[in-house]
Amino acid sequence: MNNVEIISNIIYLENQSDxxxxxxxxxxxxxxxxxxxxxxxxxxxxxxxTDGNGVMNIVNGxxxxxxxxIIEQNEKFSYSxxxxxxxxxxxxxxWYEMKxxxxxxxxxxxxxxxxxxxxxxxx
Numbered sequence: 001m002n003n004v005e006i007i008s009n010i011i012y013l014e015n016q017s018d019x020x021x022x023x024x025x026x027x028x029x030x031x032x033x034x035x036x037x038x039x040x041x042x043x044x045x046x047x048x049x050t051d052g053n054g055v056m057n058i059v060n061g062x063x064x065x066x067x068x069x070i071i072e073q074n075e076k077f078s079y080s081x082x083x084x085x086x087x088x089x090x091x092x093x094x095w096y097e098m099k100x101x102x103x104x105x106x107x108x109x110x111x112x113x114x115x116x117x118x119x120x121x122x123x
Contacts, residue, residue, distance in 0.1 A: 004040065004098065004108040005033040012117050013082075022086040026115050030064070031078045032108070034071040036100065041070045042077070044097040047110075052087030052120075064096075088120035 009029045016025040034040050047059040062068060064079050071077045083092060092113040099105045 003035040005035060006096075006108060006110050007031045007033075008111065008113045010113055010115060012115075014118075017117075019088075024085050024088060024115075024117055026083045026085070027080060028083060028092070028113060029078060029080045030110075031076055032071060032096070033076045034073055037073060038100040038102055038104075039070055039072045040098045040100050041068060042096050043068055043099055043105075045094065046097070047092055047094040049083060049085065049090065049092050051085040051090040059094075070101075083115065085115060089114070089116040091115060 007030070011027045013025040013027055017023055032042065042063055045059070045061055045064055049057045049059065051057075065081060067079070069077045092110075092115060094110045095107040096110065097105065098108050
């Protein structure tokens with residue numbers, strides 16, 4: 001649904017990464033803006049995290065960071081979390097299951113988030 005805007009920002013956490021393990025840690029911030037004429041509640045999340053080897057990890061859960069926030073009309077909700085992967089690059093995408101206060105359920109697609117270290121080759 002294009003009346004919910006989702007924007008992401010990603011940061012590579014060099015101090016929490018250890019390529020010898022291999023472990024590359026990323027922090028991401030998500031901002032969700034409700035452009036509907038109704039309040040919405042974020043009920044569930046679905047992430048597909050694919051590392052540079054093509055291995056996909058699927059993460060499903062209730063809400064985000066322990067919350068199922070209600071986002072009022074023309075308001076924003078932001079949260080931050082982490083994503084560890086074993087390679088220098090990968091991608092994250094998925095969706096949020098939302099419900100309006102009038103009872104309509106829908107999925108809000110999360111635009112693809114590119115994960116890459118400062119030293120990885122960006123082809």
